Amino acid sequence: MSDDIFGKVGNELSENAIKGMVEEELSSHKKEDTSLPIIKLKLGLTTENVIDISGRKKEKIEKPSAGSGLRILASSDLTKVNQVNVIKLPDTLSQTQKLKKVFRYRRYGMQLRDVPAKMRPSKPLPEYKKQDFKKLRRYRAQKSTLGVGLVSPALIIFLLFSWMPIVKTFSIAFRKFQTLNSSDFVGLANFINILTDQKFLDACLHSGILSAIVILLGTGLPLFLALYIYEARHGSSLMKILYFIPFLTPAVPAAILWKWMYNQGFGIINSILTLFAGGHQVAIGWLTNSNLVLLSIAIVFVWKNTGWAMLIYMAGLQNIPRNLFEDAALNGASVWTKIKSIILPSLVPVMLAVVFIQIINSVQVFSEVYIMTNGGPEGASEVIATYMYKKAFLYMDIGYASGVAVFFLFLLVTITLFRMNLSNSRKGAR
Amino acid sequence: MLFSQAKAQDGDVTVLTVWNMPSPADKNQLDVWDSESETFEKMFPGVKIKGISREYKPQEFVSVMASGKGPDVVHIPITAIPSMAKYGFLSKLNEFTGGWNQKDYMPSIMWESVKVGDDIYGIPYDSYFTTLFYRKDIFDKCGLTGPPKTWNDIILYSDIINKKFPDTWGIALPPDIFYFIDFIWQAGGDVVSGGKINLNNPGVIKALKFWSSLKFKYNAMPPQNILYDSDIEQLFSAGKIAMMPGVAKRLPVMARRYGLDISQVEIVPLPAGDGGVQAWHAGGEAFIINDTISPEKKKLAFEYIKHRLSPLTQLSRFMRMKELNMIIFPGDFSCATNLINRPEFANVKGLLSYAHAEPTYYKWPMIREDFNRYVLEKIFTDRDVDYNQVLFDFMERVKKEYNE
Numbered sequence: 139m140s141d142d143i144f145g146k147v148g149n150e151l152s153e154n155a156i157k158g159m160v161e162e163e164l165s166s167h168k169k170e171d172t173s174l175p176i177i178k179l180k181l182g183l184t185t186e187n188v189i190d191i192s193g194r195k196k197e198k199i200e201k202p203s204a205g206s207g208l209r210i211l212a213s214s215d216l217t218k219v220n221q222v223n224v225i226k227l228p229d230t231l232s233q234t235q236k237l238k239k240v241f242r243y244r245r246y247g248m249q250l251r252d253v254p255a256k257m258r259p260s261k262p263l264p265e266y267k268k269q270d271f272k273k274l275r276r277y278r279a280q281k282s283t284l285g286v287g288l289v290s291p292a293l294i295i296f297l298l299f300s301w302m303p304i305v306k307t308f309s310i311a312f313r314k315f316q317t318l319n320s321s322d323f324v325g326l327a328n329f330i331n332i333l334t335d336q337k338f339l340d341a342c343l344h345s346g347i348l349s350a351i352v353i354l355l356g357t358g359l360p361l362f363l364a365l366y367i368y369e370a371r372h373g374s375s376l377m378k379i380l381y382f383i384p385f386l387t388p389a390v391p392a393a394i395l396w397k398w399m400y401n402q403g404f405g406i407i408n409s410i411l412t413l414f415a416g417g418h419q420v421a422i423g424w425l426t427n428s429n430l431v432l433l434s435i436a437i438v439f440v441w442k443n444t445g446w447a448m449l450i451y452m453a454g455l456q457n458i459p460r461n462l463f464e465d466a467a468l469n470g471a472s473v474w475t476k477i478k479s480i481i482l483p484s485l486v487p488v489m490l491a492v493v494f495i496q497i498i499n500s501v502q503v504f505s506e507v508y509i510m511t512n513g514g515p516e517g518a519s520e521v522i523a524t525y526m527y528k529k530a531f532l533y534m535d536i537g538y539a540s541g542v543a544v545f546f547l548f549l550l551v552t553i554t555l556f557r558m559n560l561s562n563s564r565k566g567a568r
Numbered sequence: 569m570l571f572s573q574a575k576a577q578d579g580d581v582t583v584l585t586v587w588n589m590p591s592p593a594d595k596n597q598l599d600v601w602d603s604e605s606e607t608f609e610k611m612f613p614g615v616k617i618k619g620i621s622r623e624y625k626p627q628e629f630v631s632v633m634a635s636g637k638g639p640d641v642v643h644i645p646i647t648a649i650p651s652m653a654k655y656g657f658l659s660k661l662n663e664f665t666g667g668w669n670q671k672d673y674m675p676s677i678m679w680e681s682v683k684v685g686d687d688i689y690g691i692p693y694d695s696y697f698t699t700l701f702y703r704k705d706i707f708d709k710c711g712l713t714g715p716p717k718t719w720n721d722i723i724l725y726s727d728i729i730n731k732k733f734p735d736t737w738g739i740a741l742p743p744d745i746f747y748f749i750d751f752i753w754q755a756g757g758d759v760v761s762g763g764k765i766n767l768n769n770p771g772v773i774k775a776l777k778f779w780s781s782l783k784f785k786y787n788a789m790p791p792q793n794i795l796y797d798s799d800i801e802q803l804f805s806a807g808k809i810a811m812m813p814g815v816a817k818r819l820p821v822m823a824r825r826y827g828l829d830i831s832q833v834e835i836v837p838l839p840a841g842d843g844g845v846q847a848w849h850a851g852g853e854a855f856i857i858n859d860t861i862s863p864e865k866k867k868l869a870f871e872y873i874k875h876r877l878s879p880l881t882q883l884s885r886f887m888r889m890k891e892l893n894m895i896i897f898p899g900d901f902s903c904a905t906n907l908i909n910r911p912e913f914a915n916v917k918g919l920l921s922y923a924h925a926e927p928t929y930y931k932w933p934m935i936r937e938d939f940n941r942y943v944l945e946k947i948f949t950d951r952d953v954d955y956n957q958v959l960f961d962f963m964e965r966v967k968k969e970y971n972e
Contacts, residue, residue, distance in 0.1 A: 317656035318634050402792035403803060426793035426949070515795050515945045531627040533934045534651050 310540040328541035341525040351436035352500040364451035382445035389505035400424035428518035454488035494557040587642035589619030596892045633657040643693045643853040646681040650930040653689040659857040664870040690854030697919045698848045705832045706810040715836040726788030738788040739811040740800045743944030747813045751775035754841030768959040850923035
């Protein structure tokens, strides 16, 4: 049947679509009308290439009788509304059935004209007493507040431990503390001081440089490892675990370990380099050279977070359809072409997520810097988080430190909003 | 806080919360601590000591005190007292110490360290002095029979050691004013003048030049940039340096952490400066009482401190530590006792005569931190540093930031 139709009316709707429509009509109207609906479909219809497969007469089609079921009309019965073909729905259908059909037909690309339905005879509403209305109101009130009640414990804890400190920090940022129990309101003085504080600006610069190094190292390396593991035939699970272990290592012992490894005099890194230096003692000041210290800290950060980023990339890689690679292979694409033309474009959203999370994490880095260098040498590794800590607990300038924290918060929120905006605009573009 | 106090006093028992209890892992120390607490509880039947194994850490201490859940009694470094007193955490103790006889047995320098103006905010607990550690094994191999007595001896000895063992250096100094300040005093300078911090004076410049020359001129120090105490401790423990300044109580830590053989280490006074000036600084910890507790509890807290510092308790402590074969250092005992006369402390006896105290100015810790960073780290990493310019810039910064 369908072959015949497609031969004559074209195949702008798929065979499956038409079959589905037919089966749907049959199943939904079999009690009301057992006759086969008339199918005449063709988008961009013209009279000559539409056929009547039921052989019914035109006038019958034009005025479907009650209980005749849905007729998908001949071309002449398709109504033009705003120059678009639509199909009438029979009046006999209930509103629910109509909605279902509207939904289903829209899935097949055909628009429908809404025909006012004849209401089915409805049962009379039961009579309610006044008390019943009260009960009903109470029930409704309970129902509407149930969600609030269930959410509120978690919400209170969240507000108490997440938002209250933020609000408190904001309020403290406008004060100057003489003692912890007595403070004066100083307006924006703390913020003005912060903006003119060279140490703070230096700390911001160092945080920025650290983030840049982390992005450079921490975006490519996990991707490379993810690709490697994705392609590995054996031992991929073991490798995933091995690379993920540093992420599970607490920051403090990791920092102590790396501090030893970086030691200029007897650290393992310099010792290994010495083996390749032709007998010369290598004594690179990884943590004592102002020009190297941020790189050294960034390496620790990347080492710790590579496993995590790698897993994110792995998840992204799993989502790329395999058949793309198969097609590319059939067409003789090289590995690099596959990476360039399939993997990288598919992973752009994942890469963006990784980059922004790395930025946010690296700007917040504290333990590694505090333990390995404490901001040294000569303040070359002082970052915003360590500066804030020292202002609060060494310099005991709580108001100023809170001001720095507010700046810090704004910085992180800006980065997050930028990321969300970028992500939304990408979705919009698609 | 009110609730916890009310609860604590139920059944006529007052609970006194005390920090600095040794960790359960340190069984011997805990044993000693427990016996001291038990004795006090017997003397004051209505009092229960609640020990908490927690050391002073600025962030933790400030947070817990600000929350009102701070300990009733704790000992903290004396250098922290001015800033903590300024922020209102510490109780004034003048009324308690006024009639306390034992006060007069404590070195006056320790009392100076716990005073802010005329008010006393702490009771000196232990005391220590910056000293020189040297490795007897290296000295013996180099034919050196005694410790260096002057700055010139340091240079001379280092040269001998380095010639004998090319990969071993004479001394290593950390860029930390905690040690550097001794050299300022030895050079005849000071860090306070006219009641204000002054780190730009001939004594400071002389000490800076000496430190820099040890590294860049005389090669007495390892060539690498050593910026952290831990690196020096590690090198000393490994026998890569023969001398280092230090505080005696660090030795057990170095033994535990880096495998230092303590039997090969001698503790001696720091060498004197060019003009033969002997000087080092006294530090230590002091008991403080939480200012937010009730007056009655403050009295009890002071009784507890008196008990801990009494000669009888200190002597019992000494005996118990001997029984348990524990390593004994002068710093483990109150400076109010005469234990310094014990033969074990012969080397450090008399150090008090030349001891100085760090300024008791609440901004001093901040200035110290900046000096380490912008002056000392610079002279150890830059061979051609202009001392006058560095100090001038630093003092300008201090004036601007700290109104000094």
